[in-house]
Amino acid sequence: MGVTIRDLAEHCGLSVSAVSKALNGYSDISEATRQAVMTAVRELDYHPNAHARALKGGRSYNLGVLFSDDSQSGLTHPFFSTVLEHFKREAEQEGYDITFIGHRMGNGRVTYLDHCRYREVDGVCMACLDFDDAEVREVTESELPVVTIDRRFQDVPSVMSDNEGGIRALMDYAYSLGHRRIAYVHGPSSAVSDVRLKAFRESAERLGLTVPAEYLLPCRYTDPENARAIVQVLLSLPQRPTCILMCDDYNTTGAKQAAVESGVNIPRDVSLAGFDGLSQMQNFSPRLTTVYQDAPRMGREAARLLIAQIENRPTAESVIVPVRLLRGETVAPVAQGPKTI
């Protein structure tokens, strides 16, 4: 159907191999013939066939993306969709397409790794999934180049936000506004959650705050309903916190809901902060105070790290992407008025 390299060769009066070498920048082709080939390429509108190229054992110029399979929110994840979008852009710029790796292939199930081999992806970007799953580990331990996002393995380059710095900045900020009773609705245990929780504890200690156990509650990510229920509990505590940190921006909507239902005004009665800095959340008033994660940059860095590996270029082992405290309106100076107890 399309015009092949053979057509090109005939058109130029060259052999197929000569054309191929001209196209791929081999040194044993004269500049004159190279130019002839190039103009022929334009004339005939030639484009190489990706499958043939991949088959020959070279690369497929295809990157696998392993990204919260079934059950989860997948592509609609408010944070990772941004990471992915920019991963895709950077990859495209380098000549790579991306394909999603799942384990649902037609009728039967298929291992992630098998799926990778089936499509012969040159490398895999892994994010937002259960890294303790055996199938997932199989990929990280394979010979395939891998980059992970928000999770660190030995020998596997990774991209992470400066979660520790983010929590620290948030805590310092709240403290500076007079908050001494700070609760943290943290995510379920994971690499990221654990780092943040540790940073929270350390910050509290550093600032001389004592955090009662009932101020530390786990909550699923991006699950406002879950968040609502949990914040309900926090707000009905005899000694209620003056400031609540949520594990992500999206959950603050649930927290707000709980506040409304409890007759609590944010930020007058209780301050509220999120994590992520989703642009979609910055349009509501009062504007959310949160930690901005540079999702676009995370995506870009991940693509760079992965492609550098594939092309055997020297690469950093790991990248920490800086975060930024967004001082919104939901964390206010702690009420100086009548003490609530």
Next chain:
Amino acid sequence: MGVTIRDLAEHCGLSVSAVSKALNGYSDISEATRQAVMTAVRELDYHPNAHARALKGGRSYNLGVLFSDDSQSGLTHPFFSTVLEHFKREAEQEGYDITFIGHRMGNGRVTYLDHCRYREVDGVCMACLDFDDAEVREVTESELPVVTIDRRFQDVPSVMSDNEGGIRALMDYAYSLGHRRIAYVHGPSSAVSDVRLKAFRESAERLGLTVPAEYLLPCRYTDPENARAIVQVLLSLPQRPTCILMCDDYNTTGAKQAAVESGVNIPRDVSLAGFDGLSQMQNFSPRLTTVYQDAPRMGREAARLLIAQIENRPTAESVIVPVRLLRGETVAPVAQGPKTI
């Protein structure tokens, strides 16, 4: 590296072609040998190579997705990301992967159609882009199977929401609550926008409402800042509308902002409705009144339509997906109290 069909053949003491035929359900292979091959497949953990298969001239089992290239929000689009997620799921279930079609391939630009040919996709799903672009038309007019979302071409199967019904339901609902001055902040001209605008006008006429020109204002989709400015104008009109319809949910955040700045309470002073029914927006109070578009179903139907074409199965020309009116709290009975003029 991987185990090939040749390894399978040797392991079974068969020829390569016999194995191939056994795998692909040819009739001239005895049931016994087929079983032998199948068990060998499991033993050796064989998986066919997609590129070799595609190269042979068969299908690539890959679907192209043409989806708001650069500049736009891409994967982070709140509505289409859901469509895409479910498109992907349905496709995977049928054994197809998806790859994004862009025109940025490595260094140079590339036509959408060329990109499709390069990857030899079996079909293309097109959504959320400028269908008047010559490059885009080139794809719809090619020999490739195509399905379009939210845009109808002759001979090209498409999936659309019942936009007309949605607007009608919204208008009837607002009317039933006493609203007579209804403004519509519609999207920039496009197939969908035009259908909705037409439905708005027809509904207004049917209900005996006169809509002054300044009640019909265009606004970019998913651009709260733009929406804010426009609603500002609406709210400062001498004869202000009692109900404002926005072209999408996301823009209602901008509208709310404008309301706050104008000292207008929603829904007490002015009612507000969106379009899309994004779950992310349903967590805010007051809960948004809007028209739910069944994005998951749209994605699924699109995948089915496309795959049916590819596999030469009879297929509907086009699918209209029903919408549902979500009666939230932002459209309230029109104030009976002191008339504002």
Next chain:
DNA sequence: TGTTTGCGGGTAAACGTTTTCGGCAAGTGA
């Protein structure tokens, strides 16, 4: 018994590339 039929399976070409190897001509040094 000789000829068809159908079943089961093998041979080889083809898909469009890349890459190794070798060859030929011209230039180079002695």
Next chain:
DNA sequence: TCACTTGCCGAAAACGTTTACCCGCAAACA
């Protein structure tokens, strides 16, 4: 003049499949 390098290029194998075609064999038929 000879051997040797260098510059350019072609031949052919290879990647892992699919598929058109052929072949042998047993059963069935005349």
